[in-house]
Amino acid sequence: MGWEEGGSGWRWRRRLWAWEEDGVRECVNLLNNVTLQENLQDHWRWLLDPIHGYSVRGTYRFLTSMDDQVIVVVNNDVWHKLVPTKVSLFAWRLLKDRIPTRSNLVRRHVIQPNENLCVGRCGCIETADHLFIGCDLFGSVWFLICHWIGFSCVFPGSVTNHYLQFSHLAGLPRVSHAFLKVIWLACVWTIWKERNNCIFKNAVIDPYNIVEKVKMNSFLWLSSNFVPIAFSFHDWWRHPLLCMGVV
DSSP states (O other): OOOOTTSHHHHHHHHHHHHHHHHHHHHHHHHHTOOSOTTSOOOOOOTTOTTTOOOHHHHHHHHHTHHHHHHHHHHHHTOOTTSOHHHHHHHHHHHTTOSOOHHHHHHTTSSOGGGOBOTTSSSSBOOHHIIIIIOTTTTHHHHHHHHHHTOOOOOOSSHHHHHHHHHTOTTSOGGGHHHHHHHHHHHHHHHHHHHHHHHHHOOOOOHHHHHHHHHHHHHHHHHHHSSSOOOOHHHHHHOHHHHTTOO
8 A cells, every 4th residue: 555645644744744854954953052163164075076066976976995905894894814824814714705606616617517506505506605604504604603692683695794783783892892702603614614624524414513613713723823821722712791891
């Protein structure tokens, strides 16, 4: 059902618009009565282009380039001093989709197109986004990780967006972000190693075993680089949020 002019829904919509206009008008009136400097005239300034002012082209260019800015920030962010360099290098390649997933190997003509299915035996093509997030087997690791940390979350299907959301969880203090980044890096690193063990060593994939390795790897990286560390592995294993300083 849509809005019908003359109906009760339309009248409520007109009333909301009127409230919004009154609110903006009241805000402008309040600002007009504020003088920051006696000898200067106040004026509006478009921060994206202070010289030429507002333009539709400039706004469109800013909105369409936001994704590129996010990618640059994320690619620089994974070079984390608390984790081994090889792990940061792997994460950097992962976010740029440069790791040898089966879909990438098919594209480079290394394997045949009929060999591009996920090693998790879910029947889907093994892309980076699918392997680390969408796969029923490997993707379940993130739900177990969330259960271990003590929060619930719905993650996006993109590796880049997943990293941003996980490492900057809303509601958690800023001090926890470094810990969350280490956990995320340990998780993707362990998933990739278990994936390779499945291919080359016929190992059985166990999400619970992966989570235990993530706990151990993240603790070892933190304890060897984060000096002084004020908690033991038992504390980290039982109460990670307390170890992060989240009370």
